[in-house]
Amino acid sequence: MTGPLFDITVAVARIAVFFAFCFGLVVVMTWVERKGAAYIQDRRGPNRADIFGIRAWGLFHPLADALKFLFKEDFIPDNAHRLFYQMAPMFSLAPAILGIAVIPFGPDVTVMGRTVALQIADLNVGILYLFAVSGMTVYGVVLGGWASGSKYPLLGGLRSSAQMLSYEVSMGLSLIGIFMVFESVRMSQIVAGQGGLLFGVVPKWGVLVQPLGFILFLVAQYAEANRTPFDMPESESELVAGYHTEYASFKFSMFMMAEYLHMVVGAAVVATLFFGGWQFPYLGDAGFLFPGGFAVAMPPALVLLLRIGAFVAKVLFFAWLYVWVRWTVPRFRYDQVMRLGWKVMLPLSLLNIFVTGLTLLLLKK
Amino acid sequence: MTIGVIKVARPREMSFPESLYLVEIVKGLGVTMGHMLSNIVRQEGIKTIEYPEVRRQMPPRFRGKHRLMKRENGAPRCVACYCCPTACPAKCITIVAGESPDPAVEKYPVRFDIDMLRCVFCGMCVEACPCDAIRMDTGWFTPPDDTREKLIFTIDTLLEK
Numbered sequence: 402m403t404g405p406l407f408d409i410t411v412a413v414a415r416i417a418v419f420f421a422f423c424f425g426l427v428v429v430m431t432w433v434e435r436k437g438a439a440y441i442q443d444r445r446g447p448n449r450a451d452i453f454g455i456r457a458w459g460l461f462h463p464l465a466d467a468l469k470f471l472f473k474e475d476f477i478p479d480n481a482h483r484l485f486y487q488m489a490p491m492f493s494l495a496p497a498i499l500g501i502a503v504i505p506f507g508p509d510v511t512v513m514g515r516t517v518a519l520q521i522a523d524l525n526v527g528i529l530y531l532f533a534v535s536g537m538t539v540y541g542v543v544l545g546g547w548a549s550g551s552k553y554p555l556l557g558g559l560r561s562s563a564q565m566l567s568y569e570v571s572m573g574l575s576l577i578g579i580f581m582v583f584e585s586v587r588m589s590q591i592v593a594g595q596g597g598l599l600f601g602v603v604p605k606w607g608v609l610v611q612p613l614g615f616i617l618f619l620v621a622q623y624a625e626a627n628r629t630p631f632d633m634p635e636s637e638s639e640l641v642a643g644y645h646t647e648y649a650s651f652k653f654s655m656f657m658m659a660e661y662l663h664m665v666v667g668a669a670v671v672a673t674l675f676f677g678g679w680q681f682p683y684l685g686d687a688g689f690l691f692p693g694g695f696a697v698a699m700p701p702a703l704v705l706l707l708r709i710g711a712f713v714a715k716v717l718f719f720a721w722l723y724v725w726v727r728w729t730v731p732r733f734r735y736d737q738v739m740r741l742g743w744k745v746m747l748p749l750s751l752l753n754i755f756v757t758g759l760t761l762l763l764l765k766k
Numbered sequence: 767m768t769i770g771v772i773k774v775a776r777p778r779e780m781s782f783p784e785s786l787y788l789v790e791i792v793k794g795l796g797v798t799m800g801h802m803l804s805n806i807v808r809q810e811g812i813k814t815i816e817y818p819e820v821r822r823q824m825p826p827r828f829r830g831k832h833r834l835m836k837r838e839n840g841a842p843r844c845v846a847c848y849c850c851p852t853a854c855p856a857k858c859i860t861i862v863a864g865e866s867p868d869p870a871v872e873k874y875p876v877r878f879d880i881d882m883l884r885c886v887f888c889g890m891c892v893e894a895c896p897c898d899a900i901r902m903d904t905g906w907f908t909p910p911d912d913t914r915e916k917l918i919f920t921i922d923t924l925l926e927k
Contacts, residue, residue: 440802445814729794
């Protein structure tokens with residue numbers, strides 16, 4: 402294959418595979434959420450949908466849900482603003498999809514003598530692009546809330562705009578420590594920087610050099626993804642279903658897909674920035690190398706598989722953590738959310754930047 | 767001591783680690799994970815009854831769907847005395863009496879319809895019956911159906927049970 406044709410093939414293949422991985426995980430996560438919630442609450446959960454009598458622990462329920470949504474009436478309320486009402490689900494889903502672009506799914510691989518990065522776009526602004534994209538998600542929620550022409554969605558939209566803007570501040574600030582330690586905003590370089598060892602013993606993962614930053618970022622992520630305990634825009638016990646009360650059919654399922662895609666992308670971002678991305682602990686290019694000098698040689702293909710497997714495992718864990726936390730922690734009151742965002746998270750993230758800077762300065766001397 | 771003031775026990779102040787909230791969340795995560803793992807390992811510990819396949823065992827005096835009793839020769843035991851429609855507060859029983867072919871029996875119900883959509887399951891019909899022809903001991907309530915007509919039980923369905 403010649404140069405340009407090879408590039409185009411690789412680009413399309415990467416987009417197709419990573420996109421399919423994320424959307425496949427979205428489908429699985431809807432099942433995990435329902436089944437996990439059931440088992441946590443001593444119930445059985447969905448187990449009825451079957452194909453030719455095979456029930457497979459309710460695994461076909463996402464399929465049944467999708468079919469149901471497709472065949473429902475595409476309803477637009479009389480009071481809705483017709484254009485914005487239709488646009489809101491798109492505004493909600495598009496930023497979530499765009500986030501996939503900068504996540505490194507594995508190390509560089511050599512295909513037909515050419516180096517190929519397992520990342521759709523290794524942007525030099527990396528994480529800043531993610532911030533820009535996730536800043537857009539609030540439009541979907543606010544548009545949906547406002548354009549529905551109903552009271553509950555409007556309240557949900559208002560709450561979410563305040564909440565998401567507040568937490569975006571501490572989310573951005575909590576990552577500055579990471580940029581300072583790894584001296585880059587490029588995702589691939591942050592992952593590469595986490596391959597080393599800290600004090601020659603433990604992997605130099607972001608969570609170990611930036612524990613406070615990790616907690617702040619994780620909390621801010623939950624708030625950004627509108628997941629319980631920051632479920633303000635939806636709060637089904639107060640606002641019926643919040644910003645998507647008036648939505649039905651596939652528009653509603655687009656909102657749902659956006660929420661789960663946020664979870665998946667958020668899990669991938671946490672894994673990449675704080676848990677070494679595709680780095681497997683003590684695994685170098687030639688095999689395992691433990692601190693005591695004990696080494697195990699491995700073929701490169703196995704190393705690659707282990708690294709991609711490590712990334713997938715980390716993503717699965719953090720995606721599950723979203724579900725786990727949702728069924729453990731009750732929803733905060735609105736004023737508590739605001740107090741936590743501005744009075745606790747913001748000063749702590751500033752403190753984190755200060756302490757990180759001071760430590761780096763003292764280490765350099 | 768002020769009269770009429772009741773000392774109410776207040777929740778104790780949160781300690782510092784508790785007020786940080788994070789430790790408590792981790793504890794909570796442990797509780798939920800414990801529930802989940804024990805439910806996955808011991809499926810029979812889950813209280814859910816998987817309805818159509820498994821049915822709850824109703825108590826012996828549970829008033830369920832009606833059934834009509836039969837004589838030894840298979841004819842309905844009912845003598846069409848109209849006691850049950852008289853006693854019925856929901857007016858859901860319709861009886862049309864006819865002359866019985868059996869010389870020992872005077873009348874029998876040609877039609878005996880119970881409108882299950884109107885029935886309130888009070889059991890008055892069972893108490894009113896002088897010859898124990900109607901009972902509500904089937905141990906199950908009316909199953910759902912897709913038309914109203916199917917839920918008006920005729921004498922044939924009532925005798926079957």
